[in-house]
Amino acid sequence: MKAFKASLWDRYAAYWFLLPALLCILVFIVYPSVRSVWMSFFNIELLNNAGQFIGFRNYTDFFQNGSLIKLIGNTLFFSIVSIAVACPFSLYISHLLNKPYWGRGFFRTLFLIPWVTPPVVAASVWKFILSENFSPINGLLLQLHLIKKPISFLGNIEWGFGPVNLPMLFMILVNVWSIFPFMMVMFLAAMQNISSDIYEAATVDGAGNKRKFFAITIPLIMPVMGITLLLQSIWQFNDFNTGFLLTRGGPLDMTNLLAVKVYSEGFLNFKYSSAATISVIMFLIVLIPSIAYIKTTGKEQFD
């Protein structure tokens, strides 16, 4: 009997080891996701707990009144521009830190600090720095006589076209500050993996530093760069913290993002079905880069 038990354990060991984590994911991630899709076909609200089946009306309503199109535009703009700015910046920093000069470990640690800072802390400090009345940036600009009255970086509603407005641009700036460390660390690791022989051969052939960077470094870190950018584009599209903690979508929805809208629709307006609908739309959009990500990393993970 004991031997039988032991063989049963050893035979299915792979499953026993995997089961707890897999079960958690199925129960707490997969099931609620499916449930969100189901909820999006009902009109469940605070005072209508059971809800009635209304088919696709949540979806058609959102697209008819156009409010969601604006949020999708905002979210795409926010995530794409954040990455477009953070990528070359972190590429440049990691290139600097890849040089064999003293202090690279020190600077790498220093630059990683924003990444481990609590988002609540980061957002409130930035909010303070970018405020109208107490901002050191405004103070500096006023002292230098570059501006006549303080700018409300996160509250300006006078200038802007769609997602291109002052609060959005400064929100992206704050976001770049918090996401560049992750990208830098990935790029740096990829760069350190390149054999020095290649660079030496290039030096012998008379290639300059710029040439080496674009003809050797960039192509060789491309696989890592591709994965990092895909992952970041998904994470930034899904991002809740920066959007909620910094501006909460305001002023006038100018910086409102889809994730923030799901939260406010669900937990401030108590329109659960409509919140679920937005989250499903988010998932459908993010599915495109997700499939690309799974296809590229999957090969490696499966072997």
Place this chain on the structure above:
Amino acid sequence: MRVSHGFPSTKWQLVKHYAILTAVSVIVLFPFYWMFVTSVKPPEDILRTPPNWWPTAMEVVNYVKIWTTIPLFIYLKNSLLYAALSTALCVVLSGFAAYSLSRFRFKLRKLSIMAFLTSQLVPGTLTIIPFYFMMYNMGLNNTVIGIVLAYSIWAVPFCTLMLRGYLASAIPVSLEESATIDGCNKLGIFFRIALPISLPGIVATAIFSFILAWNEFMWASIILTKSGYKPLSVGMYDYIGKTGVTPAISLYMATAVIATIPSLIVFGIAQKHLVNGLTAGAVKG
């Protein structure tokens, strides 16, 4: 592995190199400087426009006053408890799962890896409404179990894949085979061979999930609504919501400094492991 790229290092290039790095450091670290400076400014300094770059006097009293202004001790205790427990749960779950996925070949393996990969990409907001109701129906709102579940399930996919990469590259299969011949069963192999060798990877997983839980805001804000259960992130958010930017901001910034320190300490102690663990999956070498 240190690589010399044969960059000619003239004096001018060295100066330029450090000048750029210093400039970037100033920009990256300015918010921390401002946070600290504000936390020690006396009230009359806060209202000054333009604000002064250095405080006129060091007001350390803010760091004393904050403990009685908000229930900071309870917030800190809660944050620490949630972070520690979800780290433990996450390490156990992802450690076992990663071992299974890296060492065994079985029918559902591909599908399971797909599930982990997908969970890593799903927006948290996709599950937030149903998850809230699940917790509500099970009576897990405002409980330690509820928040620890919310934290660990979102860390598990990333940690499992990170550890899987580590285990696959770190442990020679031959070592396990000889252990099997010596009469070790699968669980014994896991604890006696896989676990000790993969310790650096496990440390990386632990730091990652600890920082994630310590910093988290969204899940805590919906699951923990009673003040006795709130972690520091939610407590701070409540506090700034009540006060806004006023002289009380210096008290708030003192809290911010206190909230940032644990993250920095944990990160500082083991950042090498964390960085290696993070990059090992993406960079093979």
